[in-house]
Amino acid sequence: MSNKDMMPQFALFQPSDIENALELLEKYGENGWLVAGGQDSFDWFKDRAKRPEAVIDLGGIAELTGVRETPDGIEIGAMTTLTEISNNTTIKSQYGLLSEAAGRVASPQIRNAGTIGGNVSQDARCWYYRSGLDCYRAGGNTCYADTPEGMNREHCLFGASRCVAVSPSDTAAAMVALDASMVIRSSAAERVVPAEEFFIGPDVNITRMTVVEAGDILTAIRIPAKWAKAEFYFEKVADRNTWDFPLVNVACSKIVNGGVIEDIRIACAGVECVPKRMTVVEDIVRGSNQDEETAELGGGSASRGASPLNYNHFKIPLMENLVKRAIRGNSSNGTVPVQQ
């Protein structure tokens, strides 16, 4: 049961450069564990549900932190804290969607410790899985949430495949809407993966949420200049206004010219195991006037194909409304679109 509240012992390594961290990862393989801000890891350790032999703390690697301007946008070190991202002047002025999303994660204390790399890499928050049950994701052969009696209010509308957990991240949806790419290093090579491919569903691999494998380190996130100073919209609906995961959130980047939406990327978290990019909505909206009719049409299409579970069909109208608001982009509802 998840009440142990006492970490088992492990060897702690605090490398000061990536090469050293990669060596340690290679040495310990499956028994090594990377810690960024620790906000997900420590829960697992305290519950004694994950018992790595070696914990590699990335906190001392200077090159993993900070925001750098590049010829094609910006690059954010994976160990940059969520607080730094929500306060960074470049991100706020150019890619306000991300600062807004980062600023809505959890609570101020968690944002001070939690990192952007950790936030997009966090594990599923399904309460059954986190209770330490032997579900599919934990290597067992059942799902407790997707049953006639499962308590699945927070679970998915789309993409169920034995597991019905959702992407719990606020920044992940923003990454997809910003067309970000993830820089992943291993001792063999560096690869750059688009955000949309970075997050994976249970149909691809049921035991992890991203393409990052043992031996890999997510080192940076790149955001292309194409979406700099676009019109952004981020909104998160959660039970509480802080320290809560989204029931549904929406992240949207739009390029609007003369009242016409020239281009758009839009994604929701809390509805699928990955941040759900809504290409159908984008196709409907692209080239249309930014008006209520377009918003209604786009919003109404957002939930197409949804397969609700017993307790989560409210996410259908909620998602539709959030998408509508994102397309509308104005604040008849009092929610201020992200300022440039």
Place this chain on the structure above:
Amino acid sequence: MAYKHIGKNFTPPDVRAKVTGKAKYSEDFRAEGMLFIKLLTSPMPNARVRNIDSSAALKMEGVVDILTAEDVPAMPVPQTQILTNNPKFVGDPILAIAAVDETTASNALEAIIIEYEPLPFVIDPLQSLYPGGVDAHDDGNVTQRMQPTQRIKWTARDFAAVGEDELPRGEPRDQWEYGDVDAGFESAAVVLDETFVVAGHSHHSMEPRSSFAYWENGKCYLHASSQSHTFNVPGFAAYVGIEPENMILIAEYCGGGFGSKGTAYPIASLSAHMSKKTGRPCMLRITRAEEYYLGSRRNGFQGNVKLAFRDDGKLIAADMYVVQQSGANDGFPDYMNAGGALSLVYTPEAMRWKGIPVATNTPITGAQRGPGQNQLACVMEPLMDKAAKELGVDRLVIREINATNNDSKYADKRIPVSSAYLREAIRNGAERFNWEEKKKQSGQRNGTKVTGIGVGQAFHPAGATGFDGLVSITPDGKVHVHTGVGNLGTYSYASTSRISAEVLGCSWENVVIERGDSRRNLPWNLGQFGSNTSFTMTRTNYVGAMDAKMKLLEIAAMDLGGIAEDYDVGGDKVFSKADPTQNLTLAQAAQRAIELGGKYDGHEMNEDMHAITKASVTALAGTALVGAAKDTLPSEGMAIALASAFMKIELDTETGKYEILEYVGTADCGTVVHPQGLEHQIRGGGVMGIGMAGLERIVYDPQNGLPANVGFHQSKPPSYLDVPAEMDVGYVDKPDPSNPVGARGIGEPLLGCAASALLSAISDALGGVYFNRTPVVPDMIINALADRPQSYKTLQMSNQ
């Protein structure tokens, strides 16, 4: 009456330690050679432990000892056990390991092999009432506090007689009736017939109930997290298995209890048992998850209420049935309290009430701030709105016409009240809120947002009599107010001590409050629960101080001539009324008292006091002028606390989220003893009410009995951003005739008035959607707005 201390703000003496972190709670204590304990708790909601193999664990280095159910006293079933071989809920403690540190103890727990026999379990009370339904306990399914378990099953016909969305009305455990209920329904202008559910939320005490214990000379020194002090000494002693005089309880600070630490609880004794077995000081730090298992929760309700209204809004008859989810122990009589509250707050001319408390294999339940009364407020206030709407009566008018007053009576026994000014509280709040203007804003649209205006009311009994006051004056001239009431966090231990200074005419700076540790010679006082302290402790401190005052006057007469009546107290002196220059300082009088001995310095005392008080007086004897007396002051009727609340919200029709823009809470609690303390209570109760009505989560998995909320972030008590930045407060401030300063308690209804005002505001914003369910959370609001069916079944206990 003009008071020097009563009704004035002051800084309670423990504030500084709390805000600077110097205050020591149970888990902050350390001792040479101490051991740390970890618990092994049940992974199953109902099971029998067949075998425990701890051999490998006990061989591990640093592991010292183990306790199992055989090593500790067994409590009468269905009371909560200290340790058990028959766990009745997920999280029920089975054994404990003591080791040199917690890591070692945790490692040892993993080396223990337990063979369980899983047993059928039940989460939903109605399923246990089905013919052939599972009983939570081996000997039955109906539990009542301190009573033996019963087995009650409803008939298949009871269930078949109503649809799945209605409460069957099978055999109750308890019932009462007064007036002609049926006649009331026949003559009604409007009848409501409503089935409801109220969730039983956790207490979320900030300080987990950690304990630290050691033994010296046959006495047990127990550091425990406790709302109450001397009242809990016999209880903790019983769990340890010793006489109360051998229990030294140290409980100076309590990091939140909300009812769950009002009386003694079993797990605190575990450190004492382990310390006795090992001969070493032992610490049991309770984890946050364990606090959710063992820290108890409010009793949930499934129920039905029928209400008959006259055309002017008067409630003429009520008929209520409450099925209570009592958890795996003997619970608390919330279901009874709900019936009593309906009869008193809404004053129906005739009423019938039935109830049944059903045990479930869910974590233990207990009293939580307004146990029963606040569930009732959540049920009734939206229905008062619904009735007002159907009758075309103003929502304030329907409350005023039914409001309890000095002539109102409680339940079937028709118990009178000492005083009641609910109508005045409503008017006070309505004026502060500007009801007449605000009600016009109801339903106003602003983009996607709509305004909702809510009003709520709540009640709780608020006082008791018959406890002992103890005041000593030492030869240094200090006045010591000995208070055994406890320190649950409202500072009422301090504010009610001020009456002693009032009676003795001394400055507050000259008063020392003796509290928090049995060695400080504390009297027998009621615990800090049931909103009673302001009433009870002003009475007891009054009689203790009056006894000291009489002795001062007598000593002055002896030394300075004349009779006691010639003298008075004031300015830290006892002086001649005719010639104030003829006086004794308190220091001089105390010295004389010691010289005189006998009743003056505690060598003799009144026989009617409790043994604990007598022991304290005996310990003080010869060191001070001792004033000690049992509260036998007259008291007529039940002392009660009443509260009303007003709320304005703006609800977004696209997201189901709302913002609370304004809150006004008003209290009727007699004379206000400590304005700042009362204001904090009104605001704090308001925050807790917002949590109960709108946010908090309590989910059990029907498949395996697992609770989903075992941490703050899963349970969702309100955050700073979920409550209004400013909350306005008001109070009636009319003295109660049964208290020497006119004070009554208040703590509990301040939650219920806010919770019900929020429910009322949400329903108002939605144009009259009454969920008959608490809490109301965003998915319910979204489904209502989208005209979609709700996901839960009408009578389902947990859905969020």
